[in-house]
Amino acid sequence: MWRQVILISCCFWTLTEAGAPCGLQMECVPQGLCKRSAWDQNAWPSPCQRSERCCHSSQMLVIGAPLNCGKSNPNGLGDKVEEVVEQAKPNEFPWTVALMQDMIYFFGAGTLVTENIVITAAHLMQDKTVNDFGIIGGAWDLNQLSGKTIQLRTAARIVSHPGFSNVTGANNIALIVLAVSFEMKPPIGPICWPTFGVSFDRERCVVPGWGKTNSRANNYSHKQKKIDLPIVSRSDCEALLRRTALGRSFQLDPSILCAGGELGRDACMGDGGSPLMCPIPGHPALYEFVGIVNSGLSCGLQNVPAFYTNISHMRPWIEKQLNDELNKPYKTFPIYDISFD
Ligand SMILES: *[C@@H]1O[C@H](CO)[C@@H](O)[C@H](O)[C@H]1NC(C)=O
Ligand SMILES: *[C@@H]1O[C@H](CO)[C@@H](O)[C@H](O)[C@H]1NC(C)=O
Ligand SMILES: *[C@@H]1O[C@H](CO)[C@@H](O)[C@H](O)[C@H]1NC(C)=O
Numbered sequence: 523m524w525r526q527v528i529l530i531s532c533c534f535w536t537l538t539e540a541g542a543p544c545g546l547q548m549e550c551v552p553q554g555l556c557k558r559s560a561w562d563q564n565a566w567p568s569p570c571q572r573s574e575r576c577c578h579s580s581q582m583l584v585i586g587a588p589l590n591c592g593k594s595n596p597n598g599l600g601d602k603v604e605e606v607v608e609q610a611k612p613n614e615f616p617w618t619v620a621l622m623q624d625m626i627y628f629f630g631a632g633t634l635v636t637e638n639i640v641i642t643a644a645h646l647m648q649d650k651t652v653n654d655f656g657i658i659g660g661a662w663d664l665n666q667l668s669g670k671t672i673q674l675r676t677a678a679r680i681v682s683h684p685g686f687s688n689v690t691g692a693n694n695i696a697l698i699v700l701a702v703s704f705e706m707k708p709p710i711g712p713i714c715w716p717t718f719g720v721s722f723d724r725e726r727c728v729v730p731g732w733g734k735t736n737s738r739a740n741n742y743s744h745k746q747k748k749i750d751l752p753i754v755s756r757s758d759c760e761a762l763l764r765r766t767a768l769g770r771s772f773q774l775d776p777s778i779l780c781a782g783g784e785l786g787r788d789a790c791m792g793d794g795g796s797p798l799m800c801p802i803p804g805h806p807a808l809y810e811f812v813g814i815v816n817s818g819l820s821c822g823l824q825n826v827p828a829f830y831t832n833i834s835h836m837r838p839w840i841e842k843q844l845n846d847e848l849n850k851p852y853k854t855f856p857i858y859d860i861s862f863d
Pocket of ligand 3: 778780
């Protein structure tokens, strides 16, 4: 009996290193690089690292993606600051970047998914060219952008979804390809892709951002906020929103998911483009990328969830763009040790 226990625990804990084979024509690859994992992650412990997938060679993507993703800093980095409710710690979320018009005026946020790709909302890019704005990584207080943690970048290309509708919020996603990659070292790092096939319904997730704290606030928040809110299922969301000004025939676009609907707890003006991210079960400091702040009727109204672009739904489009734009073999990326804390 003891022998069996030891055998089982041996197999749970001996994880295969990155790039190692995990079956016939199968390899452990970073999760963003496998279209469809061969392992049912819920039924079997994967032989690969948690942020990797055991992937058949036919399903592997040849694009850039770092291995070490989604690792937040729950206690913040740098000097200790006073704890404030619904305020993020300094550099708590290393993938949240600020978009600055003329490098001066904050107008929205984005999410770093690889060293040189930021994902944001298409509505923020509607009237923008690459020369109009800068991208700031490692920021927390936007009034203090001179620190050592700050990295400033410019855009080389903007790829907005051609199906974006500024009326319905459908396909509200854009990729910003950076002219020069961010240096992937603390406090800057990428978020994880959402686990394949997980719906996230009713999970409590987090939105960081520098927007207004409520619809009556006069200005944006210079220190980063963080709001926690639940994901709302499609059917519940449609039912709730049909009771609003959207009317009884309202239908949610397939590219949108809903979250929120709790009094006073919501994304608000200025949070556009920020990630909606969910803690990976069992690893509360690790986050996966579930949505992009898209739009809403107001902020923080009870039973009125807001709209987020559904990243899982957008994955095929994102992957196509990454393949077209980059075509970088992932093995050129540094390989990190993954430790869960
Ligand atoms: C929506 O898009 C149309 C056409 O691209 C544009 O003329 C209009 O100003 C946009 N509306 C808003 C609110 O941005
Ligand atoms: C707006 O900005 C001013 C100056 O930065 C600040 O004093 C004030 O507290 C801010 N108001 C809100 C509601 O955040
Ligand atoms: C997001 O999209 C995926 C893929 O289309 C879907 O399976 C999932 O249910 C959607 N999530 C929500 C909360 O609607």
